[in-house]
Amino acid sequence: MVDAAIDTRSPRNVTNRLVYERRFGIKNQIDISLPFTVQASGTGSRFGGVGDIALGYKRVLASSLRTGSIFSLSGEAVLPTGNVSRGMGKGVTILESFASFGQMLPKESFLQFQGGIEVPTHTGDANKAVYWRTVLGKTFIADKGRGRLWSPMVELLADRELATGERVNWDVVPQFQVTLNRRQHIRADIGVRIPINNTAGRSPAVMVYLLWDWFDGGLRDGWK
Numbered sequence: 001m002v003d004a005a006i007d008t009r010s011p012r013n014v015t016n017r018l019v020y021e022r023r024f025g026i027k028n029q030i031d032i033s034l035p036f037t038v039q040a041s042g043t044g045s046r047f048g049g050v051g052d053i054a055l056g057y058k059r060v061l062a063s064s065l066r067t068g069s070i071f072s073l074s075g076e077a078v079l080p081t082g083n084v085s086r087g088m089g090k091g092v093t094i095l096e097s098f099a100s101f102g103q104m105l106p107k108e109s110f111l112q113f114q115g116g117i118e119v120p121t122h123t124g125d126a127n128k129a130v131y132w133r134t135v136l137g138k139t140f141i142a143d144k145g146r147g148r149l150w151s152p153m154v155e156l157l158a159d160r161e162l163a164t165g166e167r168v169n170w171d172v173v174p175q176f177q178v179t180l181n182r183r184q185h186i187r188a189d190i191g192v193r194i195p196i197n198n199t200a201g202r203s204p205a206v207m208v209y210l211l212w213d214w215f216d217g218g219l220r221d222g223w224k
Contacts, residue, residue, distance in 0.1 A: 183222020
């Protein structure tokens with residue numbers, strides 16, 4: 001998967017991320033996340049660099065086709081590979097754990113939830129933080145399931161650093177996902193992340209991603 005977030009206000013910084021995920025066994029998955037940021041300097045020029053690389057592991061603990069639900073736990077280590085002075089990294093290893101839940105709803109609707117905690121290895125360099133995310137959407141199926149899938153959805157995001165005086169940041173992300181080919185293993189999504197509160201220094205951002213499930217076929221497969 002490749003995703004990007006583009007600030008809508010000056011200096012219009014761009015954050016990109018390349019994510020590789022690999023399943024092994026029936027219930028396990030590993031992933032590697034490589035961020036790359038393009039920012040504006042004080043002189044108006046732009047520079048780019050790699051951010052903090054993340055290594056993760058996920059395991060499904062419970063799932064049911066009958067109820068249409070799935071629950072999993074994940075662990076992740078975020079390594080301090082980004083340039084701290086340029087705002088591309090936190091300068092400390094962060095250990096993250098989160099739970100994910102997905103539920104199919106009537107009429108091709110769905111609900112997803114994720115909540116987690118971030119714990120730095122040196123709390124003097126960064127604060128602990130918690131976050132939670134909820135998505136509600138509906139999928140429209142073309143050509144009796146043999147065509148494209150269209151999924152409008154809305155996501156509610158929240159995060160808070162666990163430090164005195166910090167407040168919860170709330171954001172809402174209306175977005176739209178579509179399968180690009182008939183095999184449905186290549187998908188694209190576009191949305192806008194809109195801050196609800198604490199808007200100082202937090203501008204709206206256009207968010208896009210391209211997802212390729214390469215196990216189901218190559219980039220040129222399944223278009224006809």
